[in-house]
Amino acid sequence: MKKIAFYGKGGIGKSTTAANVAAALSLQGRQVCQIGCDPKNDSTRLLLGHICRETVLDKVRTSDMDSIKAEDIVHTGYNGITCVEAGGPEPGVGCAGRGIIVALQLLDKLKAVPPMDVTLYDVLGDVVCGGFAMPIREGYAEEIYIISSGELMSLYAANNIAKGIRRFASRGSVRLAGIIGNSRNTPGEKELLKAFAEKLNTHLVAFVPRDRIVNVAENRRQTVLQFAPDSEQADVYKGLAETIWNNTELNIPTPLAFEELEELAVQFGTETK
Numbered sequence: 001m002k003k004i005a006f007y008g009k010g011g012i013g014k015s016t017t018a019a020n021v022a023a024a025l026s027l028q029g030r031q032v033c034q035i036g037c038d039p040k041n042d043s044t045r046l047l048l049g050h051i052c053r054e055t056v057l058d059k060v061r062t063s064d065m066d067s068i069k070a071e072d073i074v075h076t077g078y079n080g081i082t083c084v085e086a087g088g089p090e091p092g093v094g095c096a097g098r099g100i101i102v103a104l105q106l107l108d109k110l111k112a113v114p115p116m117d118v119t120l121y122d123v124l125g126d127v128v129c130g131g132f133a134m135p136i137r138e139g140y141a142e143e144i145y146i147i148s149s150g151e152l153m154s155l156y157a158a159n160n161i162a163k164g165i166r167r168f169a170s171r172g173s174v175r176l177a178g179i180i181g182n183s184r185n186t187p188g189e190k191e192l193l194k195a196f197a198e199k200l201n202t203h204l205v206a207f208v209p210r211d212r213i214v215n216v217a218e219n220r221r222q223t224v225l226q227f228a229p230d231s232e233q234a235d236v237y238k239g240l241a242e243t244i245w246n247n248t249e250l251n252i253p254t255p256l257a258f259e260e261l262e263e264l265a266v267q268f269g270t271e272t273k
Helices: 014-027 056-062 096-110 152-169 189-199 212-219 232-246 258-269
Strands: 002-008 032-037 082-085 118-123 143-148 175-182 204-208
Touching: 002 014, 002 152, 002 175, 002 232, 014 032, 014 118, 014 232, 032 096, 056 096, 143 152, 152 175, 152 189, 152 258, 175 189, 189 204, 189 258, 204 232
Parallel strands: 002 118, 002 143, 032 082, 032 118, 143 175, 175 204
Antiparallel strands: none
């Protein structure tokens, strides 16, 4: 069983990538569970066809803990994909990271998710909070993919995540499995991401081109695999899913100093003509 987590800067496309990869893996005949670890509870929207109507923390807030059943918080999405949303507090109230801890512990207690070929955690932001680091720290995920564009702040977040992985790799089985480039069409982007990955002691697993079909599919509350299964972008996600399934190149990362990131951005990301 593969236990995978997608991390990256907020807004970089983690949930879109995760949902499309989950869909592709399921279409390849694998049993897949996607667990959204974000208070917006929108990770599984494209798989369910709507925002998850009952997150783990929704149920915790409105029910006695001993009365909660697995079927209350585990949902079935596109092509039989198991979907769970941790949820979180209302905006401005409480700690979202703490909410993830409570949600994952409850899933464990209930044995809510049966064994899967792939369990995929879609986690908010970079690793600066113990709650958001829990999938790494507690061994829920062992293969960590960082999603990044060639923008400096996206690389900065990716580098911070690598620091967290390095810290926990020293005492467990978690490893960096690679960088997934999610294009923003910046100058020299793919070459920059390749160079960044090499310095980080990993590899660029895939470079996902920017394509309007992704936004059109999202507006229809569908993955590209469902909305446009014969499109070139669907083929990209299918290829990424197969690469993830077969990937054995798992490493302890070597994070960069911020000055090195800036040098890389200047070297590859500056328009020269």
